[in-house]
Amino acid sequence: MSHRPPADMQTQIVNSVPRLKRLLPRFRKLRIGVLGDLMLDRYVWGNANRLSPEAAVPVVDYVAEQDCPGGAGNVAANVAALGAQVDIFGLVGTQNEASPGGKAGKNTADEAGMALHACLRKLGIGDQGIIPDADRVTTLKTRIIARHQQIVRIDRERRDPVSPRTEEKLFRLLVASLKKFDGLVLSDYDKGLLGDGFADRVLSAAHQLKVPVFVKPKTSRLYAYRGARAIVCNAKEAGHYVGRAISDEKSVEEAGRALLPHFGCAAVVITRGGQGMTIFEEVSPRHLHIPATSFEVTYARVGQPGIDRGTPGRQVFDVTGAGDTVLSVLSLALAAGASLPEAALLANTAAGVVVGKLGTASVSPEELVSALDEFQS
Numbered sequence: 403m404s405h406r407p408p409a410d411m412q413t414q415i416v417n418s419v420p421r422l423k424r425l426l427p428r429f430r431k432l433r434i435g436v437l438g439d440l441m442l443d444r445y446v447w448g449n450a451n452r453l454s455p456e457a458a459v460p461v462v463d464y465v466a467e468q469d470c471p472g473g474a475g476n477v478a479a480n481v482a483a484l485g486a487q488v489d490i491f492g493l494v495g496t497q498n499e500a501s502p503g504g505k506a507g508k509n510t511a512d513e514a515g516m517a518l519h520a521c522l523r524k525l526g527i528g529d530q531g532i533i534p535d536a537d538r539v540t541t542l543k544t545r546i547i548a549r550h551q552q553i554v555r556i557d558r559e560r561r562d563p564v565s566p567r568t569e570e571k572l573f574r575l576l577v578a579s580l581k582k583f584d585g586l587v588l589s590d591y592d593k594g595l596l597g598d599g600f601a602d603r604v605l606s607a608a609h610q611l612k613v614p615v616f617v618k619p620k621t622s623r624l625y626a627y628r629g630a631r632a633i634v635c636n637a638k639e640a641g642h643y644v645g646r647a648i649s650d651e652k653s654v655e656e657a658g659r660a661l662l663p664h665f666g667c668a669a670v671v672i673t674r675g676g677q678g679m680t681i682f683e684e685v686s687p688r689h690l691h692i693p694a695t696s697f698e699v700t701y702a703r704v705g706q707p708g709i710d711r712g713t714p715g716r717q718v719f720d721v722t723g724a725g726d727t728v729l730s731v732l733s734l735a736l737a738a739g740a741s742l743p744e745a746a747l748l749a750n751t752a753a754g755v756v757v758g759k760l761g762t763a764s765v766s767p768e769e770l771v772s773a774l775d776e777f778q779s
Contacts, residue, residue, distance in 0.1 A: 438474030438589030
């Protein structure tokens with residue numbers, strides 16, 4: 403059954419649509435940096451029509467596979483899909499290439515790292531800020547999908563902290579580009595890159611150059627992101643930060659108000675899945691709740707729309723990457739001059755489109771305009 407916002411919120415949304423549409427062309431003038439944990443999302447498609455005689459598990463007959471940028475790469479893909487220039491910074495694993503004489507050669511990106519570079523370049527994302535690190539492997543998440551369902555996910559990764567030498571090299575690469583950016587997005591997936599000290603140095607450098615920083619932190623980070631323009635976290639993460647579960651509207655409000663001074667940031671956005679998102683601003687005594695939007699969907703390949711426009715009901719299909727979409731669109735909108743409520747509304751609308759796609763996905767300007775049009779229909 404479809405959820406409609408309260409009448410006053412519906413009026414606010416409808417009134418905001420023209421301004422939000424005028425905002426979208428500005429994205430093409432922006433240059434955004436993305437720093438964070440890089441991953442490759444690999445989808446293996448197959449048919450499952452029988453059980454294995456060895457164990458009570460399906461036998462999947464291979465059909466095809468597809469690679470997509472994951473983690474911070476998915477954030478960058480979402481930003482690029484909306485027309486902004488993007489430069490990405492992070493680490494991949496390495497493999498050692500032997501030189502012609504049989505001697506040890508230089509380290510190059512491992513198989514997953516090379517696949518990730520190929521994906522990013524195909525999307526027009528600048529990847530000169532990616533460093534191959536001999537102490538790591540590229541985070542690879544392989545999903546086996548059959549009968550329209552994910553059968554299993556296999557993760558290959560390391561979570562130990564990055565070496566000081568690699569951290570310094572990455573920091574210098576980032577700082578050399580920082581002044582060119584209209585915004586910097588930090589995407590922390592707790593894989594060892596964005597330690598507290600490193601994050602603090604990055605925010606200090608960005609602050610000196612007046613580059614706004616937008617962050618999706620992980621629960622192991624407590625005070626690393628002080629001074630960010632906006633922090634985006636989900637309800638579970640927000641509950642962890644304040645030390646209590648978020649179960650109702652009152653606990654959401656208490657958490658949001660506590661997180662503003664906790665992070666020392668200008669704004670906090672708490673995403674709440676099917677309940678939408680709630681936003682808090684340092685300069686505003688009132689919080690704002692934006693109800694979720696989502697689409698009735700049919701099966702589709704990764705990143706492709708699965709919306710059944712003939713169906714009036716709406717329901718969430720796949721929330722993979724929806725948080726990345728919120729972070730990306732919110733950051734772009736704020737960097738383009740939107741108010742926080744308008745930026746959050748646009749991000750929420752984008753997330754409603756993305757959950758109508760299977761797997762890691764992004765939203766195009768045309769899809770976003772179409773989704774905004776639905777508010778006025």
